[in-house]
Amino acid sequence: MRARVIYNPSSGREQLKKNMLDILAVLEEAGYEASAFATKAEPNSAANEARRAAKNGFDLIVAAGGDGTVNDVVNGIANLKKRPTIGIIPAGTTNDYARALKIPRTNLVEAAKVVAEGQVVPMDIGQSNEQYFVNIAAGGYLTDLTYQVPPKLKTAFGYLAYLAKGAEKLPGIRPMHMNIKYDGGEFNGLASMFFIVMTNSTGGFEMLDPNIKLGDGKFSLFVLKTANVFEILQIIGAVLNGGKHLNHPQVLYAKTNFVKVSSRDQQPLMLNLDGEYGGDAPATFVNHQQHINFIGNHTEVYEEIDAEAKREAFMQSIEQLGQDSP
Numbered sequence: 488m489r490a491r492v493i494y495n496p497s498s499g500r501e502q503l504k505k506n507m508l509d510i511l512a513v514l515e516e517a518g519y520e521a522s523a524f525a526t527k528a529e530p531n532s533a534a535n536e537a538r539r540a541a542k543n544g545f546d547l548i549v550a551a552g553g554d555g556t557v558n559d560v561v562n563g564i565a566n567l568k569k570r571p572t573i574g575i576i577p578a579g580t581t582n583d584y585a586r587a588l589k590i591p592r593t594n595l596v597e598a599a600k601v602v603a604e605g606q607v608v609p610m611d612i613g614q615s616n617e618q619y620f621v622n623i624a625a626g627g628y629l630t631d632l633t634y635q636v637p638p639k640l641k642t643a644f645g646y647l648a649y650l651a652k653g654a655e656k657l658p659g660i661r662p663m664h665m666n667i668k669y670d671g672g673e674f675n676g677l678a679s680m681f682f683i684v685m686t687n688s689t690g691g692f693e694m695l696d697p698n699i700k701l702g703d704g705k706f707s708l709f710v711l712k713t714a715n716v717f718e719i720l721q722i723i724g725a726v727l728n729g730g731k732h733l734n735h736p737q738v739l740y741a742k743t744n745f746v747k748v749s750s751r752d753q754q755p756l757m758l759n760l761d762g763e764y765g766g767d768a769p770a771t772f773v774n775h776q777q778h779i780n781f782i783g784n785h786t787e788v789y790e791e792i793d794a795e796a797k798r799e800a801f802m803q804s805i806e807q808l809g810q811d812s813p
């Protein structure tokens with residue numbers, strides 16, 4: 488068995504570099520022939536290496552860095568027929584996906600040990616047009632504010648910081664026209680943003696959707712129908728209060744395996760995939776059920792589905808998309 492550790496040498500105050508020999512030793516101990524690749528500060532560096540390693544038959548790719556590195560590694564291998572298992576060693580400023588998989592986030596070598604144990608969690612992967620995302624896709628007028636939130640604030644308060652930043656800019660907030668089609672429904676009207684969530688580890692919010700079940704092939708779709716800051720703060724309060732936001736009159740909530748978004752607004756409806764700018768609407772989001780095996784530290788038993796069931800579910804969503812097209 489061969490493992491390729493793809494690490495971002497700039498993340499986590501260079502701790503990865505310092506611990507790399509120990510990390511490789513842990514993997515070797517577990518029976519892997521392990522090697523490491525340091526990413527470069529250029530687009531797709533991790534993606535290109537992940538793709539190369541997958542094509543060369545590596546069994547395990549370890550994404551060592553923040554959420555950006557995980558997203559990049561996934562984008563490198565998601566459209567390959569034979570996809571290696573992915574492990575994570577969290578070392579970024581945001582490590583939401585590692586948290587969702589219950590990988591230790593304070594000690595890099597401990598994280599490597601969990602990866603070496605190799606408990607597989609088949610995870611759904613989202614696709615937006617040609618790009619893939621693992622955790623969250625969002626869009627709207629507020630979305631561009633994520634780029635203005637300093638990384639430190641991002642860590643401490645996550646999406647709360649992001650929304651607070653929005654609240655601070657109250658006069659600047661306005662709803663946009665959005666048309667959002669999903670399994671069993673359609674929203675057509677004004678909204679300030681939408682979220683497509685795949686885990687319950689998204690920034691400051693630990694429980695955006697109490698009904699989330701990893702690997703079920705469903706997105707959790709939220710449309711925030713208001714741009715009124717008091718209502719938005721009320722909704723945030725309801726989220727923190729244990730899921731009361733699901734029934735809030737200004738929140739549309741649905742479980743769906745596809746989402747199709749367009750806008751007639753004069754401003755572009757900007758998209759954000761796993762925290763990075765992901766182009767503008769129109770966009771089609773599809774869910775590839777249990778598409779990539781990640782390593783997690785879960786005690787729950789996952790209901791694995793077979794290839795035929797996955798294919799059927801995917802074809803169904805594509806069919807529905809086709810019917811919805813103008």
Ligand SMILES: Nc1ncnc2c1ncn2[C@@H]1O[C@H](COP(=O)(O)OP(=O)(O)OP(=O)(O)O)[C@@H](O)[C@H]1O
Pocket residue numbers: 495496497498499525526527528529530532551552553554555556557578579580581582638762
């Ligand atoms: N050698 C490098 N030097 C500087 N930047 C790099 C290098 N390799 C990758 N990067 C950049 O690091 C970013 C990804 O960061 P990553 O997600 O790993 O951790 P992070 O900086 O903590 O960010 P995040 O907030 O997503 O956790 C990408 O923008 C990528 O281009």
